[in-house]
Amino acid sequence: MKIVEKILDRNSVTSTFTNLKDEGKKIVFTNGCFDILHRGHVAYLNQASEEGDILVIGLNSDASVKRLKGEERPINNEQDRAYLLAGLGFVDYVVIFTEDTPFNLIKDIMPNILVKGGDWKPEQIVGSDIVIANGGEVKSLRFEDGYSSTNVIDKMKR
Secondary structure, three states: OOHHHHEEOHHHHHHHHHHHHHOOOOEEEEEEOOOOOOHHHHHHHHHHHOOOOEEEEEEEOHHHHHHHHOOOOOOOOHHHHHHHHHOOOOOOEEEEEOOOOOHHHHHHHOOOEEEEEOOOOHHHOOOHHHHHHOOOEEEEEOOOOOOOHHHHHHHHHO
16 A cells, blocks of 8 residues: 555545454554654554554644644644654554544544553543443553653754
């Protein structure tokens, strides 16, 4: 599949994932800003991909990153961030969402497994309630200490 085909329009989400589930595919969902892609992201996303058949990433829009991280962020725009993520071989789909949390996107996709990095407790993960209520699992994956976009930005400023 071409990289641009992995970046889904928000309107095609429900039908795409309903069809994949009808084919018996296990859907894994995670989300984030992924402002500056680094080793910690790649390790975490690779681990997430091993949890099921299809890995989909909910990507915060530029406006939502700005609200969450401040006026100087994001460093890379949403289309570039989506393209980089989609270019990773183990990532199947990327969907940009405009809200501050991916709750509505999770509700539309209804993944079998919802994951975040190890700095999140499962009960703190947005959408965990609806995923569990629908028979899914919520997992907190291993966190790569010392890797964060903020650390990279701070190092560049010094």
